[in-house]
Amino acid sequence: MAKKPIELGEGELAVMRALWEGGPQTVRDVMNRLHERGRNVAYTTVLTFLTRLEQKGVVASDKRDTAYVYRARISRQSVTASRIKTLVDQLYDGAAAPVLLHLIEHERFTPQEIAQLRKLIQDLDSRAEDPR
Amino acid sequence: MAKKPIELGEGELAVMRALWEGGPQTVRDVMNRLHERGRNVAYTTVLTFLTRLEQKGVVASDKRDTAYVYRARISRQSVTASRIKTLVDQLYDGAAAPVLLHLIEHERFTPQEIAQLRKLIQDLDSRAEDPR
DNA sequence: GACGCTCTACGACAGATGTAGTATCTTCTC
DNA sequence: GAGAAGATACTACATCTGTCGTAGAGCGTC
Known part of the structure; x- marks a missing residue:
């Protein structure tokens, strides 16, 4: 798997x-x-x-x-996913939140990106409730 | 520097x-x-x-x-910062947004984390306007 | 003060990665 | 068809990382 x-x-x-x-x-x-x-x-x-x-x-x-x-034969996304997973596992035992927070706090984003971000945050709620 | x-x-x-x-x-x-x-x-x-x-x-x-x-002699945060910077530079030429979005879309977070996230997003606006 | 335990120093080695040279093969051009 | 230009195959080598083994030094106990 x-x-x-x-x-x-x-x-x-x-x-x-x-x-x-x-x-x-x-x-x-x-x-x-x-x-x-x-x-x-x-x-x-x-x-x-x-x-x-x-x-x-x-x-x-x-x-x-x-x-x-x-x-x-592989996408940049899949490599990104792999790298992030490794990073998150090695540094935080799989907890992605610290990494996410780090990014938000220390990197800069354009207004467009922030808007997109905000939109995604909303969807997060439903996913959080979603079992599995 | x-x-x-x-x-x-x-x-x-x-x-x-x-x-x-x-x-x-x-x-x-x-x-x-x-x-x-x-x-x-x-x-x-x-x-x-x-x-x-x-x-x-x-x-x-x-x-x-x-x-x-x-x-x-170094903190976990500084290593996290370093790893993320390397990742972002090597994969996206320094653009952090794709990595951030990937995290939000593919990882799961607790309601607490989402709340914290939302709070941070607000502060983002001010930073976005902030020159330099 | 010899014995054994624990600790450090040093060396070794394999696999992955970055880098490139040489040899060989193909093909294009007169 | 001989020579030049460009392509691939194969080999090599240094560095980094993960992994230990062995040798020797220091100390606590009979």
């Missing part, structure tokens, strides 16, 4: 972001994106990342013309 | 928790706590963790009687 946590290192995550933000790409495309973001890694380093990520099952590749095109 | 991120592994974090929750302790005390929590590590493993944590500057020790007593 409990899906295995997706553990990705910082570099691997940077590569995933390139795929999430740019869609399916070749190694070279990903490398260029990383360079644009200030991460000047070698072509082969990117290839290593992609290969490892494929082994982990989080990206897939297809041969197209001369080069392979890689694409993400 | 920007304080360097505090990067701790899972085992190191488990040791920090023992110190946060039990106050200053000896290696053996920490080990016992970890065992209680189901992490059956060897005495020397705990010692290694504590030593490394001290090298990182996040715990301190004092010789008392026969054994050293270790204590945390």
Whole structure:
């Protein structure tokens, strides 16, 4: 049941972001994106990342013309979920509230975000009553 | 200015928790706590963790009687802040909102927590208007 | 003062991650 | 079809983290 946590290192995550933000790409495309973001890694380093990520099952590749095109098989949301769960478990035994409160108290949000937030808070009530 | 991120592994974090929750302790005390929590590590493993944590500057020790007593030098809050910042930076380029929304949508909270949440949301307005 | 208990110091080792070099293979261009 | 350009495969290596084992130092008890 409990899906295995997706553990990705910082570099691997940077590569995933390139795929999430740019869609399916070749190694070279990903490398260029990383360079644009200030991460000047070698072509082969990117290839290593992609290969490892494929082994982990989080990206897939297809041969197209001369080069392979890689694409993400997991969403940014699922990685976010995984990271948050790990954080919350490791720091607060699974209690999400402290983390949530920390975010609200220490981060800044736009009025739009606050509005959205408020809306969600309302729905929370019903969920709180909701058994299970 | 920007304080360097505090990067701790899972085992190191488990040791920090023992110190946060039990106050200053000896290696053996920490080990016992970890065992209680189901992490059956060897005495020397705990010692290694504590030593490394001290090298990182996040715990301190004092010789008392026969054994050293270790204590945390950083708070759980600061580690939480650090972890969240890293997460938010790596996944959303620093935008905290997606993470916040994820938490609200996917985690459960008690009515008390929701109430507290609501109260905080109110204060948010003023902060949002507040320049800088 | 020898014995045993407990503690610390040090070293080791495997797996994960970040990084890249070299070798080989494909393909495009004259 | 030979050479250049670009792609992938394979290997390597350092660092960090989790995990211990062993050796030696300090102290309490006969």
